[in-house]
Amino acid sequence: MSGTKELEARVRAHLAEIERTGLRRVMRPPSGVDLSSNDYLGLASHPLIKERMAEAVRQLGVGSTGSRLLRGDRECFEAVETRFARFKGTERALYFSSGFLANLAVLTTFPEQGDVVYSDELNHASLIDGVRLSRATRQVYPHATVPAAQGQFLVTESLFSMDGDRAPLGELANVGANLIVDEAHAVGLYGARGSGLVEETGIDPFLSINTAGKALGVAGAFVCGPAWAIEYMVQRARTFIFSTAPPPAVAAALEASLDVIAAEPERRARLRELARYLRAKLGMPESDSPILPIMVGDNDRAVRLAEVLQHDGFDVRAIRPPTVPVGTSRLRVSLNVNLSEAILDRFVACLERAKCAVSS
Numbered sequence: 001m002s003g004t005k006e007l008e009a010r011v012r013a014h015l016a017e018i019e020r021t022g023l024r025r026v027m028r029p030p031s032g033v034d035l036s037s038n039d040y041l042g043l044a045s046h047p048l049i050k051e052r053m054a055e056a057v058r059q060l061g062v063g064s065t066g067s068r069l070l071r072g073d074r075e076c077f078e079a080v081e082t083r084f085a086r087f088k089g090t091e092r093a094l095y096f097s098s099g100f101l102a103n104l105a106v107l108t109t110f111p112e113q114g115d116v117v118y119s120d121e122l123n124h125a126s127l128i129d130g131v132r133l134s135r136a137t138r139q140v141y142p143h144a145t146v147p148a149a150q151g152q153f154l155v156t157e158s159l160f161s162m163d164g165d166r167a168p169l170g171e172l173a174n175v176g177a178n179l180i181v182d183e184a185h186a187v188g189l190y191g192a193r194g195s196g197l198v199e200e201t202g203i204d205p206f207l208s209i210n211t212a213g214k215a216l217g218v219a220g221a222f223v224c225g226p227a228w229a230i231e232y233m234v235q236r237a238r239t240f241i242f243s244t245a246p247p248p249a250v251a252a253a254l255e256a257s258l259d260v261i262a263a264e265p266e267r268r269a270r271l272r273e274l275a276r277y278l279r280a281k282l283g284m285p286e287s288d289s290p291i292l293p294i295m296v297g298d299n300d301r302a303v304r305l306a307e308v309l310q311h312d313g314f315d316v317r318a319i320r321p322p323t324v325p326v327g328t329s330r331l332r333v334s335l336n337v338n339l340s341e342a343i344l345d346r347f348v349a350c351l352e353r354a355k356c357a358v359s360s
């Protein structure tokens with residue numbers, strides 16, 4: 001019992017420090033105009049996708065009952081993996097129940113002790129943790145630059161989740177490294193098929209990781225690449241082997257999502273139009289990225305700004321360390337196709353009033 005009390009005292013001290021530095025998080029359900037989710041194309045509530053998933057639940061049940069290598073495999077998983085590989089232009093794909101698990105799988109399966117993994121300094125936490133668990137050496141390089149990583153592993157996001165900018169994929173592909181690209185915030189939005197920035201830039205990386213819970217509106221993630229690499233992951237990736245398979249109905253929803261992306265390219269065109277519009281209104285550099293960081297700096301001021309905007313009916317969240325570097329707290333505004341120019345005009349006006357209120 002004394003050991004537990006000591007642990008409680010230590011944890012409470014950590015919590016007090018989190019509170020003191022303005023970094024305490026609070027979970028809050030959605031409320032108001034969505035300017036914070038990653039549902040860029042509005043597919044999470046698309047009628048076709050909901051109906052396909054509901055029908056699959058009626059036919060296949062709500063749980064897979066085991067890992068894919070036990071009783072959890074289903075023909076629907078293999079069907080959607082085959083289709084997603086075609087979507088990405090690769091030989092094969094493997095589906096995971098989350099993007100975090102997919103990134104851990106890739107980076108703990110291929111890099112080994114003695115290897116070097118070059119990692120962009122603003123990569124997602126799942127990529128950083130994956131490299132740490134791999135026992136390879138992590139070499140962090142300055143954001144959006146091109147390191148000399150020939151013959152080693154190089155990992156980057158294609159569209160960065162907190163800054164909304166792009167990696168120089170064309171240059172990175174010519175370094176001569178085994179390039180691993182996290183397309184979490186790009187898949188569904190870019191390229192003629194909508195398969196991501198890998199397609200739009202015309203590169204052929206070693207592997208790509210493609211989250212399905214953002215623009216695709218569902219859940220999970222696909223790792224795409226050569227057949228030999230995907231087969232090796234089936235045999236060796238611990239987060240695949242030892243995880244219960246996702247509910248089979250998710251595969252039906254993903255098939256429907258790919259149908260919508262193919263049939264309604266105007267959704268991604270409209271999103272990019274809205275992104276250019278809001279960036280112009282805010283005086284930001286021109287871009288079609290739906291992720292707009294409104295830099296604040298101070299933790300408490302970022303929280304207060306978000307609270308004022310939430311009171312005005314906009315669901316905007318403050319992003320603080322460790323999600324972003326110290327001193328770069330911000331409002332992360334993310335757009336979706338259900339918005340309009342009129343809503344964005346109102347948001348800009350409320351933002352200016354909020355800045356004045358917080359500064360006074």
